Amino acid sequence: MKAQLLLAVAALAVVACGQGASPTPATSTAADASALTLSCADFAGATPTTLTERFGAENVTTQTMPGPEGESYEATLVYANDPTRRLELTWTEDHSALASAMVSTVGTQWRGAEGYTIGTPIADIERLNVMPFKLWGFDWDYGGRVSDWNVGTFSQSLVPGCTVRMRFDPRSQTNTSSASGDSEFASNDPAMRAADPAVAAFGLLFGSADPE
Numbered sequence: 001m002k003a004q005l006l007l008a009v010a011a012l013a014v015v016a017c018g019q020g021a022s023p024t025p026a027t028s029t030a031a032d033a034s035a036l037t038l039s040c041a042d043f044a045g046a047t048p049t050t051l052t053e054r055f056g057a058e059n060v061t062t063q064t065m066p067g068p069e070g071e072s073y074e075a076t077l078v079y080a081n082d083p084t085r086r087l088e089l090t091w092t093e094d095h096s097a098l099a100s101a102m103v104s105t106v107g108t109q110w111r112g113a114e115g116y117t118i119g120t121p122i123a124d125i126e127r128l129n130v131m132p133f134k135l136w137g138f139d140w141d142y143g144g145r146v147s148d149w150n151v152g153t154f155s156q157s158l159v160p161g162c163t164v165r166m167r168f169d170p171r172s173q174t175n176t177s178s179a180s181g182d183s184e185f186a187s188n189d190p191a192m193r194a195a196d197p198a199v200a201a202f203g204l205l206f207g208s209a210d211p212e
Helices: 002-012 048-055 122-129 190-194
Strands: 060-066 072-078 087-091 098-103 134-136 146-148 162-170 184-186 197-206
Touching: 048 060, 048 072, 122 190, 122 197, 146 162, 184 190
Parallel strands: none
Antiparallel strands: 060 072, 072 087, 087 098, 098 197, 134 146, 134 184, 162 197
């Protein structure tokens, strides 16, 4: 269970652009801006082979990435050196199935199936979820990560075992102390809203077991 939680959190960590060596294409392949939608339907059943077929072998690389609590993990990066199209994926231990797909670069062209992207305010995500949800307080390793969608829209998927993951960062520099620490807050809690959070990372987690 701890390993699953670390994997989910590591996948949500902010990825440093340009880390490692990977080619950046001069021209777009089939994955142009209009195709950069991160949805359960598009990525369920993905394999390393289908990724290279979709994005081009020259645009898919494997790197060891830093995770929380001193952990590290292996990830597949799509367009590693292009922050507008960078995508990070992790796999099950035997590499037989996709474990997560995450986006965490400012200016990305990737969008969630519901239209959100990096920088979407928490109030907009709440409206898309059709109800308030819960997230951890800020300023620790798991800070700002959604802990419970409260059976809202984002808790439901037509693809079994696929769930939306999201992390928020506060945009206010002065109103975060009341929404910090390892406690859960409702998305509409006054302390949370005062911190003015926006989406800092989003993605999908695959698997039948929820790591929360």
